[in-house]
Amino acid sequence: MAKKLGIQSTRASNYQDWYPEVVAAADLAENSEVKGCMVIKPWGYALWENVQRVLDGMFKDTGHSNAYFPLFIPLSYFEKEAAHVDGFAKECAVVTHHRLEERDGKLVPAGPLAEPLVVRPTSETIIGASFAKWVQSYRDLPLLINQWANVVRWEMRTRLFLRTAEFLWQEGHTAHATAEEAVEETMKMLGVYATFAEDYMAMPVIQGEKTIGERFPGAVQTFCIEAMMQDRKALQAGTSHFLGQNFAKASGIQFLDDKNTLTHAWTTSWGVSTRLIGAMIMTHADDDGMICPPRLAPKQVVIMPVVRKPEDRERVMTYCKALKVELEKQRFAGGEDRLRVELDARDIGGGDKKWEWVRKGVPIRIEVGPRDIDGDVAMVARRDKQADKPVSMPRAELVAGIGAMLDDIQASMFARAKAFRAEHTRVIDTKEEFYAYFESPRTKNPNDPTPIHGGFAMTHFNGDPALETKIKEDLKVTVRCIPLEAGEPGTCPFTGQPSAKRVVWAKSY
């Protein structure tokens, strides 16, 4: 008999269905009645809150302050940066009225606005308007601001967490007196993202620069962290942009430098979004559901009392409550992280309860019943190992070792993701091999989802945007980034021209 899994679809047989099933089974989010928008449920939002809390600390440690700017951007602000308009105009939601009136029993918009308001798809222009007022002198710089907000991008096709019409994010916006300092900031924040992704999300990333075609509209340089999902596609998990003086000129951010010269500031912007939740799912979840990395898990440990007879109830509960208190005193991640422990005393079937936590991806499950109490032991199951095979552990050993166990789970999840990426990354030196690597396997029905194939290709590239476009048309493969780390010069296999280093090619989300 086939093993019964936590969810219906598997990654191998039907990745397209597997992803939303994990989201539903883990109770992370659901589609709302509003097309393209999602409802983030408590378990999913708790993950986001942990992302926020950690990143917010990292931003403050690097000298940034939080502020908040309007949801609405006057159309005229938006028009000031031409490339920016090109990039975002097609996906803007626009507010044109400020009142509803009843006509023939129906409410209709009335009171047209003199100037339409764009619902922010990103806030460079509205924040720039404030920065222009705040900056007079080089002594006002650098200006290091972050905002936690929602933004709206009217997308054609949406997927929970990965691409929704409205999403939550943070956007850092900074202004500097020199280009060097702005570039340094851009790279520093990219590094913050990479550290967060690898140390907290247990998701290996490649730091790199985007090609011209993939650059943020209006930026001079765009940098990113790219991760490989379990269908071997690349997911851009965070971006950091060096905006040069483009937005400073558009918004009039000017200052007098120490030589009394009126100069435009150099700005940066950087952001990550609720897409990170999708990244965690597609990096770690398996055919039984979600697996939360311990450092971001809403709960790292769930204690499930096993109460067979009513007369055992009080004894078991007392023991479990004491165990919870003891476990909560423990630390992991070098003493930085405290334990979040759930005592699930709900009166539902033990099997149902267990599978619910498996699907939600709690890293460690502990079952305690009368027999365990007699022996002062507990049944312990690690979500990253076999999901349904708990092992007996002495209580003292469990309490003393729980931190190390969480560290081990965090480390093994990262190692597994890294091994997966390595397994599906290929160094390619010929055009033929490149095309064969990415060619979609044929399916009987052209409407079937494409089977999982390809991966990351490390290939030399002469940097020609027209060539990149051609390859995108042929294979739907693009340069995900030009890695920051040092590489060897070589020959572009498509043109025979020299190439400074290998770049990462992949299909992407």
Place this chain on the structure above:
RNA sequence: CGGGGCGUAGCGCAGCCUGGUAGCGCACUUGGUUCGGGACCAAGGAGUCGCAGGUUCAAAUCCUGUCGCCCCGACCA
């Protein structure tokens, strides 16, 4: 916006070809038996068959339109 598919109980689906007044599994409620675990038995509640027209004595079923969702493209964090 192009090509394909699908809308039937909370969820997953059958029924549609060959019209006759709605069914299955899971979930839910109640009772009982089990139980270191995704249990079993019995009884029960729950659906204007996406919506609007049309054909017909009769429409979930046939026809037309429309809305929504999914997949494959184009667009994208």
